[in-house]
Amino acid sequence: MTAEFTPASSAAQKAEFGFELPRPTAAAKARALALLAELRRNYPNAHCELNYASPHELLVATILSAQATDVSVNKATPALFRAFPSPADYARSSPEQIEPFIRSIGLFRSKARSIHAAMTSLVTSFGGNVPQTMQELLTLRGVARKTAGVVLGNAFNINMNVVVDTHVHRLAQRLSLAPAGATVQQTERWLMALFPRDAWCELSHLLIFHGRYTCKARGVQCCQHPVCSDFSQRCELRVSAKPAKSAASKQPSKPSKPTGGKKRPRKESNL
Numbered sequence: 580m581t582a583e584f585t586p587a588s589s590a591a592q593k594a595e596f597g598f599e600l601p602r603p604t605a606a607a608k609a610r611a612l613a614l615l616a617e618l619r620r621n622y623p624n625a626h627c628e629l630n631y632a633s634p635h636e637l638l639v640a641t642i643l644s645a646q647a648t649d650v651s652v653n654k655a656t657p658a659l660f661r662a663f664p665s666p667a668d669y670a671r672s673s674p675e676q677i678e679p680f681i682r683s684i685g686l687f688r689s690k691a692r693s694i695h696a697a698m699t700s701l702v703t704s705f706g707g708n709v710p711q712t713m714q715e716l717l718t719l720r721g722v723a724r725k726t727a728g729v730v731l732g733n734a735f736n737i738n739m740n741v742v743v744d745t746h747v748h749r750l751a752q753r754l755s756l757a758p759a760g761a762t763v764q765q766t767e768r769w770l771m772a773l774f775p776r777d778a779w780c781e782l783s784h785l786l787i788f789h790g791r792y793t794c795k796a797r798g799v800q801c802c803q804h805p806v807c808s809d810f811s812q813r814c815e816l817r818v819s820a821k822p823a824k825s826a827a828s829k830q831p832s833k834p835s836k837p838t839g840g841k842k843r844p845r846k847e848s849n850l
């Protein structure tokens with residue numbers, strides 16, 4: 580595969596992103612590429628699980644998804660999108676008129692205010708369209724880097740950041756993709772530095788799928804998963820699962836991963 584990484588110079592990075600990216604080693608980048616391939620092999624259908632049919636619908640759904648599940652958002656949005664088909668329809672209404680449609684979602688009052696204000700800004704400042712730059716998106720109420728990145732990546736195929744939600748943040752630690760104890764902001768920058776730019780949006784979906792369905796916050800019987808066995812280094816659950824390893828190792832190994840009969844070396848992180 581061809582890997583398009585970020586601009587090499589600090590000045591170019593600052594000009595484009597507003598900050599400098601960390602400088603991982605070549606070995607850490609190679610490990611990240613191997614992890615990307617393994618995630619793709621395990622989650623070929625990873626995608627945005629919010630339902631939407633237009634950029635402004637994705638923006639609304641993403642605002643609603645803060646501290647809420649995609650499932651709960653997807654239950655509320657069909658009626659909401661029918662009642663307010665365009666940004667102008669939201670702008671003509673009021674937060675109180677939006678509230679009944681999203682009452683089942685946490686923080687619905689403040690989200691109704693954010694949606695109303697953001698859609699009004701689209702009408703008054705952006706010709707009724709969702710802007711396609713990080714800088715402009717961040718001017719909208721209720722929109723931070725995570726929401727802006729979701730919209731840019733999924734609605735416009737523009738990779739300006741790696742979206743770091745709770746799953747991505749947790750997995751970046753377990754898979755040693757960011758220094759121990761890294762903040763969300765630091766994690767975002769390490770992921771941008773480690774992975775090819777054209778994979779940033781996809782990477783977020785891949786990690787979210789792995790976090791949602793396998794490497795869960797409270798853990799499950801998961802340490803035989805190939806992503807875990809090759810790449811996890813900091814998971815306390817993996818450590819505590821070690822005594823049960825002999826029983827687990829009697830299970831058949833995954834056939835699709837050729838090992839040549841030898842134990843595969845763990846892909847150690849060397850950021």
Ligand code: SF4
Nearest residue numbers: 794801807811814817
């Ligand atoms: S043991 Fe489970 S929770 Fe821990 S890294 Fe592996 S897959 Fe994730």
